Each structure stands twice: as C-alpha cells, then as structure tokens.
C-alpha cells in the first residue's frame with residue numbers, strides 16, 4: 001500500500017519532480033520541486049508562459065502531470081481531491097460563471113453546489129465574500145455586464161465563500177486597476193493574518209513581491225530559485241553609496257577598503273550634493289551599514305549621505321537569466 005500522507009506535514013504545498021509535457025512535445029513544467037510552508041504567502045512568479053498556470057492546474061487536479069507528484073495540505077493530489085479541495089479556495093482562469101445571473105446569484109449557485117455548505121447561511125456567505133472583494137455595490141448586476149476587473153473580483157469572492165486553509169490564486173491582479181491591485185494585496189495579507197497559506201502567481205513581480213514571505217521564480221518551466229523572500233534578495237550583494245566632501249574621497253575609500261568592502265569605486269556622475277562633494281560606491285557584503293558610517297565619522301570624514309541599494313527580485317531574476325522578466329516565450 002502506498003502512503004497517503006506526505007511526511008513533511010509543515011508544507012501546505014509540495015511537489016516532487018512535477019512535470020507536464022503537452023502533446024505538442026512542449027515541456028511546460030519541468031521537474032518542479034515546490035515547497036510552500038504552512039502560513040506562508042508564496043509568490044509564484046515568472047514571465048508569461050513560464051509554466052505557472054500549468055503547475056497550478058496540476059496542483060488542483062485540473063491537469064494530469066506527465067511525471068512527478070504533488071501534495072496539498074499533506075495529502076496527495078489528485079487521489080485526495082475530494083477530501084482536500086473543500087479546504088482549498090482557488091482562483092484559476094475562467095471560473096464557470098453564468099453570464100445572465102448577477103454576481104450574488106452566481107455565488108449562491110456555486111455555494112449550492114458545495115455539499116459541505118449549509119444552505120441556510122448561503123446568502124450571508126455570498127454577501128460577506130462580495131463585501132471582501134469590494135463588489136457589494138455591483139452584487140445585483142448581471143455577470144455579463146461586469147468589467148474584467150469585476151469578473152476577477154468575483155472569482156476571488158468564489159474562492160472566499162468558505163474559510164480556507166489554503167488559497168491558490170492564479171494571477172489575481174489580472175485586469176485590475178492600481179487601486180484593485182492594492183486591494184488584492186491587502187486581501188492576501190488579511191487571509192494570511194487569518195492563518196491561511198496563500199499561493200499567489202503573477203507575471204508582474206513588483207505587484208506581489210511586497211506581500212510575499214516566500215517566493216518561487218519560474219523561468220521556462222523550471223523553478224529558478226525558491227525560498228524566503230528576504231534571503232533571496234539579500235544573498236545578492238547590496239551596493240553601498242557614500243557621499244563625502246570632495247577632498248575626503250580618498251580617505252573615505254581607504255576606510256571602506258579597511259572594512260573589507262569590495263569593489264570600491266568613485267562614482268563620476270553629477271551629484272545632487274554639488275561640485276564640492278564626491279560619491280563612492282562599494283559592494284556592502286555582510287558589513288552592517290551603521291558600522292560603515294561609524295568608521296567614516298571616526299576617521300574624520302564628513303558624511304554627506306549614505307545609501308544602501310538592495311536589489312529587487314526583478315534585478316535578481318534579470319541577473320540570473322540575462323533576460324527581462326515580463327517577456328513571452
């Protein structure tokens with residue numbers, strides 16, 4: 001008998017060697033080992049066509065893997081789908097909404113199809129979900145009159161009809177305006193604060209990066225890197241920029257080198273501080289920036305400015321792949 005439980009119970013989502021080869025021969029997902037800790041907000045990031053949706057469809061049992069395995073909340077998919085999926089709220093492309101029914105009636109219809117839901121409290125659940133996604137005012141409008149953003153919000157509301165342990169949201173900010181995008185970020189944070197694990201995909205890295213505790217970055221069907229968000233950006237060297245009085249540049253450079261900072265260089269650009277100032281840059285490495293400022297002051301250098309530039313995830317991605325992030329394959 002095969003085990004029905006994943007030994008690693010502290011992962012809300014796990015895959016091992018998950019692979020999808022389409023009939024065309026294209027390998028859309030290639031040996032994926034995802035690890036989403038319970039309670040995480042996991043940003044599943046990658047350019048258009050990198051394999052995020054295909055992965056999510058396999059996780060939810062909507063597509064069959066060519067190879068590999070997947071576990072949701074510790075149970076294998078798709079074998080445990082009937083038991084696990086009621087605990088999982090999902091937003092994937094094209095939820096089946098009826099065009100002539102209102103948003104509220106569509107939710108009521110979905111709710112009625114859920115054997116675990118109490119029909120007496122259906123209306124309350126639908127209204128609460130509409131309220132959470134900011135659709136209360138459009139609750140009675142027919143779905144076909146919804147804008148793309150409103151449709152997306154209704155998809156989110158459907159995922160939130162029940163309390164969930166895990167939310168899998170595929171591109172939830174698609175079609176939303178900046179205000180809607182902010183609201184989705186806020187909602188994701190709220191769901192995580194309530195104890196849920198959230199797996200959220202996006203091809204717009206910067207939109208989601210800020211709310212994630214963890215990220216996995218896809219490129220051409222492979223997981224390029226995965227882990228705690230802070231660690232991923234910090235492992236790439238942060239750059240330090242120091243502005244001093246022009247006559248003190250050499251002394252400052254000596255201090256920086258003395259602290260073991262690599263790649264110390266004079267920045268020749270025109271400076272906001274004016275002609276009397278000089279700017280030096282260096283790779284910060286593990287040295288705390290406050291140690292740098294203390295050492296400079298101690299050496300009698302007048303510190304006009306000190307900045308630390310940590311690379312964004314997008315910069316990390318571009319450095320790793322040599323490609324822009326938002327590109328179609």
Ligand SMILES: Nc1ncnc2c1ncn2[C@@H]1O[C@H](COP(=O)(O)OP(=O)(O)OP(=O)(O)O)[C@@H](O)[C@H]1O
Pocket residue numbers: 022023024026027028046047048049050051052053054055171202203329
């Ligand atoms: N049913 C299919 N048959 C053949 N190829 C497919 C199919 N579905 C997806 N693909 C291909 O697999 C690759 C991965 O697509 P997928 O939709 O998983 O990417 P994605 O990362 O979700 O992209 P996006 O950000 O654009 O949604 C793409 O090259 C796509 O063209």
